[in-house]
Amino acid sequence: MRVTIVGAGIAGLSTAWSLAKLGHDVTLIEQGSIPNPLAASGDRHRMIRRAYGDADGYARNLAEAFDSWDLVWNDLGVSHYANCGVLGISQYAGDGAERCRAGLDRMEFEYERLEPREAAERYPFLDPETFRYGYLDREGGVLFSERIARDMKAWLKMRGADIRMHVKALSVDPHGACVRLDDETVVRADRLVVAAGAWTLQLFPELAEELVTYRNAVAYLEPPTDLEDAWSNAPAIVDIGGDSDGYVLPPVDGVGLKIGTGVHKVRAPDPDVDRVAGPSEGDRLLRLFAPPLSRIDEYTVAEVKTCAYTFTADKRFFSKRIGNTLVVSACSGHGYKFGAAVGRRVAQALETGDDAMLARWLRAERV
Numbered sequence: 001m002r003v004t005i006v007g008a009g010i011a012g013l014s015t016a017w018s019l020a021k022l023g024h025d026v027t028l029i030e031q032g033s034i035p036n037p038l039a040a041s042g043d044r045h046r047m048i049r050r051a052y053g054d055a056d057g058y059a060r061n062l063a064e065a066f067d068s069w070d071l072v073w074n075d076l077g078v079s080h081y082a083n084c085g086v087l088g089i090s091q092y093a094g095d096g097a098e099r100c101r102a103g104l105d106r107m108e109f110e111y112e113r114l115e116p117r118e119a120a121e122r123y124p125f126l127d128p129e130t131f132r133y134g135y136l137d138r139e140g141g142v143l144f145s146e147r148i149a150r151d152m153k154a155w156l157k158m159r160g161a162d163i164r165m166h167v168k169a170l171s172v173d174p175h176g177a178c179v180r181l182d183d184e185t186v187v188r189a190d191r192l193v194v195a196a197g198a199w200t201l202q203l204f205p206e207l208a209e210e211l212v213t214y215r216n217a218v219a220y221l222e223p224p225t226d227l228e229d230a231w232s233n234a235p236a237i238v239d240i241g242g243d244s245d246g247y248v249l250p251p252v253d254g255v256g257l258k259i260g261t262g263v264h265k266v267r268a269p270d271p272d273v274d275r276v277a278g279p280s281e282g283d284r285l286l287r288l289f290a291p292p293l294s295r296i297d298e299y300t301v302a303e304v305k306t307c308a309y310t311f312t313a314d315k316r317f318f319s320k321r322i323g324n325t326l327v328v329s330a331c332s333g334h335g336y337k338f339g340a341a342v343g344r345r346v347a348q349a350l351e352t353g354d355d356a357m358l359a360r361w362l363r364a365e366r367v
Contacts, residue, residue: 009195014152014343044144048141051103057366071344076155078151086238131241167185177324198268219282222302261289
């Protein structure tokens, strides 16, 4: 079967990887480089964690996500994963961090509960006066997304995939599985997969009732010198508690300390607009992390990167068959950790035609 994939973020790359392993003819189209720094999955590292708040279905699917990444590492010959553990910090009853801990309890996942003084002794960048408790899940950590993209691209090239970078899909014929590119060529296939992330609505504007595009930013920080060792040995932080929906990725294997928060996102109908960070954007992000971080005035913002991605109203993955085309989108801010598993599931659906099973899995419903 000839399959064209539009979008080489983690969903597109993993679908191409899965299809190539099954012996199919793959053409992968990407409007930028691979990795694309403007894409939702184009940053340097991402979190993978079992704590999932109220979304128990996604927590259950993490086992398949980890297994799928292991298959990727086997094919690439190298693991791009650091199992540094995942920390949650609750500032008040019922905040996001506490909901994540409650989810761990429901799933009967083991974790270590830490009182504030104990947590601050272990992680001296925390202010123990500002939170109620912490908890450490030793399963989970960091996926190195840029390295994954580079190595998957190289693997696909060795397997004979047709990879076309720096060409933009202008339009698609979903029933004919055709893509018209901005270099005046038309790519034809038996099946078409559109995994274009925030650019999906440019090809399928009729999906605007189901998909909403947002723009967000993350900041890379330089901590105070005397806290560098503490951060280099720190876990990822799934939720800092409070109202900011903030998370932290520690500096691991040469990749810097990163912060991000859900409350910073804004609606962005055009993902190509406003992609340069504002002069004070990093400082605004940083301020959202005190509490629970102490000495916040001593941190320096080294870099700010913007990202654009799609959400659904219920924050679940989205798939829709239109003719001979399968549209897969809506990472809703949590897609990367499932990337390898999504690719395998999409490839399976293309072979079997079982779109209902794919949709149930993507929505984390019991199958």
